[in-house]
Each structure stands twice: as structure tokens, then as C-alpha cells.
Amino acid sequence: MALGTSVPAGTAGSPPSRDEQWTPGIVQSVSPPGTFDLGPGYLEPALLPVGLLDAAYRQALTEFGTAALSYGADQGALPLREALAARAGGRCGPGNVLVTGGISQALQLVSTSMAAPADVVFVDRTSYDLGRRIITDCGLPLREVPGDAAGMDPAALVAAVAAERAAGRRPAFVYLNPTFHNPTGAVMPVPRRRALVSAAAEVGLLIVEDDAYAGLGLDHGELPVSCAELAGYHGVIRLCTFAKTLAPGLRLGWLLADPSLVGRLAGHGMFVSGGCVNHLASLAATVLVRDGCYDRHLRWLRGQLRARRDALAVPLRHQLGHRVDISCPRGGFFLWLRFPDGEREPDLLAAARQAGVVAAAGSRFGTVSRTSLRLAYSFNSPARLTEAASRLGAAWETTAPSS
Ligand SMILES: Cc1ncc(COP(=O)(O)O)c(C=O)c1O
Structure with missing residues (x-):
């Protein structure tokens, strides 16, 4: 049957019900x-937002035509990177942005590119379980660092890094989730962010800042500035995603870092071979962000x-x-x-x-x-x-x- 004439499951002519769609083999988790x-x-x-994305994909195909169906620019389409950099504020430009297949893919990319197997990653005692899993699946052991209600303790981080070096192991990075932490929901106050940024810089440790929920402040009031912005995008990689604000099925996110680091990551064979990991979705997101719909x-x-x-x-x-x-x-x-x-x-x-x-x-x-x-x-x-x-x-x- 030719595409476009196929009838979806369910009553002929009407879309399938949610129960018919949300089945194992189609979605990851079924209650x-x-x-x-x-x-x-x-x-x-x-x-x-099915309707919103339906319109966005159609608009992206109309506007970008065959370019939407080609391999995308390795670092991600420029209009999206410009828009995301502008939203990040500070001194961020499109050179600071790499479009990714969500945070999970970005974290795996960072774990394989910025570390060698057996290098050590520092995490909060309690932290996002699958982030931990992605890191350990890349052969990087975790060290839990104690903290308090404000977040990880900078002095304890410095001590943990020193202990690993003294034992002959190489620290890779510290993985933080400072805004609406998964699972605790905590927000790290700015002074603690500053202290961690300077502690990490003092011991030459990269910070990987998982900002999955940063767009989802529910109450009034400003959110604290990101660690990446505090550090001027030096020594911090900030991971962001559309999975929590639009849809996880887009498999679309971005990272923000120093342009030389972004260039190094985008130079990987995976990007050079396949281009931007999710080009068509990234152009649909471009339309939404640009037109104010997002x-x-x-x-x-x-x-x-x-x-x-x-x-x-x-x-x-x-x-x-x-x-x-x-x-x-x-x-x-x-x-x-x-x-x-x-x-x-x-x-x-x-x-x-x-x-x-x-x-x-x-x-x-x-x-x-x-x-x-x-x-x-x-x-x-x-x-x-x-x-x-x-x-x-x-x-x-x-x-x-x-x-
Ligand atoms: C803290 C955190 N990081 C990353 C992710 C996954 O992000 P993505 O879907 O973009 O891979 C999640 C999803 O649960 C999360 O809670």
C-alpha cells in the first residue's frame, strides 16, 4: 500500500486510540x-504536542525542501544553533552549540570522547540513575561525593579528586544536575555553583552540567545562572534537551561548551559520517523556536x-x-x-x-x-x-x- 493511503490501526479513517498506540514494541514504557x-x-x-509537531515538520519540509532530507551540518543546522545560543544568553554564539540526540547521546559522547576507560567520574551521592548508567557503560567508574541541601560539597570534591590522583587514577569529569535535580528536585543556589566551578577549575576538572529540566520552572522567580555561564563556557559542558519540554520521541537536544571543544566533539567520525544526529527533527524545532510557538x-x-x-x-x-x-x-x-x-x-x-x-x-x-x-x-x-x-x-x- 502506498504511503499516504495507509489506514492507521483502529476504526478506519480515525486515528488509533491511545491504548492502541501505547503498546510494547511502540513505546519504551507501558504502565x-x-x-x-x-x-x-x-x-x-x-x-x-502532536498537532504542533505535525505542523512544524510540514513547515520544515516546505521551507527547507530537499535540504531537510539531506545529511545535516555536522554541528547542527545554523538557524537552530543561533536560536539556542541566543536563548542561552551570556557570551554564547552558535559556535558554542552542538545539536545532539538528546542528553543521553550527548553524555555518552562526552564519556567516550573526554575520558579513557577506567578514568573516574564524580557524582552526587544521589543522582539520575540512567545518567550514572550511561557513564559506567562507557567503562568509567563512579565516585560519589557527599554534599548537603545546597548540593555537592566543593571541598569534598577537591579531596576526592586528590585521592584518585594519589591512587594513580585519572579524574575524567564531575557530573552535576544543579537545576531541578533528578530525583530530589533541588535547585543549587548560585554561591554553591560558583564554589563548585572554582573548585573544579582549581583541580583542572571538567564539569558536565545536566540541565534536562531547566526550561521547566513552575513558580515565579528567576532561575539561577547555569554553571556553564558562570564559567564563561570554559571547563563546563552543559547538556540540554527537548525531551522534557516538547517530546522524548524527537530524540533531540544540544550541548553548550567552549567552541574549540564543540569543534572537537563535532569532528568525530559519527558526525562526519552521518551529519547532525537528528537533522529533520532539528529543523522542525528550528521552526517552533523561531516562530515563538516553543x-x-x-x-x-x-x-x-x-x-x-x-x-x-x-x-x-x-x-x-x-x-x-x-x-x-x-x-x-x-x-x-x-x-x-x-x-x-x-x-x-x-x-x-x-x-x-x-x-x-x-x-x-x-x-x-x-x-x-x-x-x-x-x-x-x-x-x-x-x-x-x-x-x-x-x-x-x-x-x-x-x-
Ligand atoms: C536528569 C536527566 N538527564 C537526562 C535525561 C534524558 O534526556 P534525553 O531524553 O534527552 O536523553 C533525563 C530523563 O529522564 C533526566 O532526568
Whole structure:
């Protein structure tokens, strides 16, 4: 059947239903039937802008014609790099930008290009589990560095680097996630960012700054300046993505760094052979960013996420706040719950599952000082989140150790 005449699954002529589309083999994660899934850090289907992207792809094909279907410029299409550099502010220009296949691909690129196997990467004790996995899959062992509510401790980082060097191992970089941290939701204050930038510079250590959620501040107020901007884009690589603000299926992101480093990364055979990793998607994003649609979409999405955060956090705090420490993050996708001594992660997860709610185990994210769980508010409607909160409140009443 010729393309364009094919009929999608479902009723002839009507688009397939969400249940028909969200199946294993099509999407990565499918919620267990009948559950309230607060596990994945994804946007729920209702937040994915099918119409907007349909129009953007069509506009990109009309406007760029065959150039949209050729190999893209190795560093990424210039109009997108110009627009992203302008949004980054500071002294950033298009030479600072490399278009990537999202943060995951960028982190793998950095882990293979900026380090040799067995070089050491420094991370927060508790940090994005799959970021850790990408790094270790590249043969780089992790060293957890302690910190406090403000983030990683700069003096502890300096000491950890010295200890590795003394043991004959080469430090590769420190991986930070300073804005709306996954999983804790924390935002690192500017003085701590400054202190870490200068500590890393003092010991000659590269910073890799994962800024996956930077566009998703939900409350009023300025976000702190990025570590990359504080460092003038020297010695810091900042990783950004459209996965959390538009759609993960675009597989599109960008990194910001010193132009010489960007040139070095873009000189890899992978780019020279295949060009920009996601050229057509990058031109669709160009259209959206340039025409103001992306900013309008961001404003709408922030409102949607704010409603979801509050729908989960407010009733949960009301029911459990007297004994569970529940973060109310200023942005991003996640609530982070820390339970009192004596409560066990497997019991909490099992009780939630019994009540039909899936949560993410805190221990997935490295070392946690207290039993902790992560709840995503991005993947369900406000009504379902309120229902999930009520179920969790009841389920976890029974797990509390009797005093
Ligand atoms: C902190 C962080 N970094 C990176 C990613 C993945 O980004 P991408 O989809 O662009 O590869 C995620 C997604 O969960 C994340 O939470």
C-alpha cells in the first residue's frame, strides 16, 4: 500500500486510540494495566504536542525542501544553533552549540570522547540513575561525593579528586544536575555553583552540567545562572534537551561548551559520517523556536505541570506531611519523599503497589541517607494524581512502624 493511503490501526479513517498506540514494541514504557504509574519521568500522552509537531515538520519540509532530507551540518543546522545560543544568553554564539540526540547521546559522547576507560567520574551521592548508567557503560567508574541541601560539597570534591590522583587514577569529569535535580528536585543556589566551578577549575576538572529540566520552572522567580555561564563556557559542558519540554520521541537536544571543544566533539567520525544526529527533527524545532510557538508551548506546559505537581503534593502533604518529608519542587517532574527511620523501601513500594500505585525506589539513584521514594507528577492527569495521593496516604498509614 502506498504511503499516504495507509489506514492507521483502529476504526478506519480515525486515528488509533491511545491504548492502541501505547503498546510494547511502540513505546519504551507501558504502565501495568489499571495502575497509577508515578514511576517514569515522562510527559503523559495528553501533554505531547502532536498537532504542533505535525505542523512544524510540514513547515520544515516546505521551507527547507530537499535540504531537510539531506545529511545535516555536522554541528547542527545554523538557524537552530543561533536560536539556542541566543536563548542561552551570556557570551554564547552558535559556535558554542552542538545539536545532539538528546542528553543521553550527548553524555555518552562526552564519556567516550573526554575520558579513557577506567578514568573516574564524580557524582552526587544521589543522582539520575540512567545518567550514572550511561557513564559506567562507557567503562568509567563512579565516585560519589557527599554534599548537603545546597548540593555537592566543593571541598569534598577537591579531596576526592586528590585521592584518585594519589591512587594513580585519572579524574575524567564531575557530573552535576544543579537545576531541578533528578530525583530530589533541588535547585543549587548560585554561591554553591560558583564554589563548585572554582573548585573544579582549581583541580583542572571538567564539569558536565545536566540541565534536562531547566526550561521547566513552575513558580515565579528567576532561575539561577547555569554553571556553564558562570564559567564563561570554559571547563563546563552543559547538556540540554527537548525531551522534557516538547517530546522524548524527537530524540533531540544540544550541548553548550567552549567552541574549540564543540569543534572537537563535532569532528568525530559519527558526525562526519552521518551529519547532525537528528537533522529533520532539528529543523522542525528550528521552526517552533523561531516562530515563538516553543515559548507559547512552554508557558502552557508549565501551567499543566504546576497543576499536576499541586494535585499530588498538596493532598500528600496533608495526609503524610506530619511524618514524611515531602519536597515541593519549584520545577521539573518529581516529588522526593524521605521517610522516618524504621520504614523500609520494599514495604513502602509493596504497599503502594497493593493500592495500585507505582513509585520509583530511592535506592535506584545511588546512596540515600534515609529511605526515599521518587514520585513523578508528569505522567498522569491532575485528577488521577489526586486519587493516587489518596491511595498512597492510606497505604502508607499501615507501613508506619508502631511507636
Ligand atoms: C536528569 C536527566 N538527564 C537526562 C535525561 C534524558 O534526556 P534525553 O531524553 O534527552 O536523553 C533525563 C530523563 O529522564 C533526566 O532526568
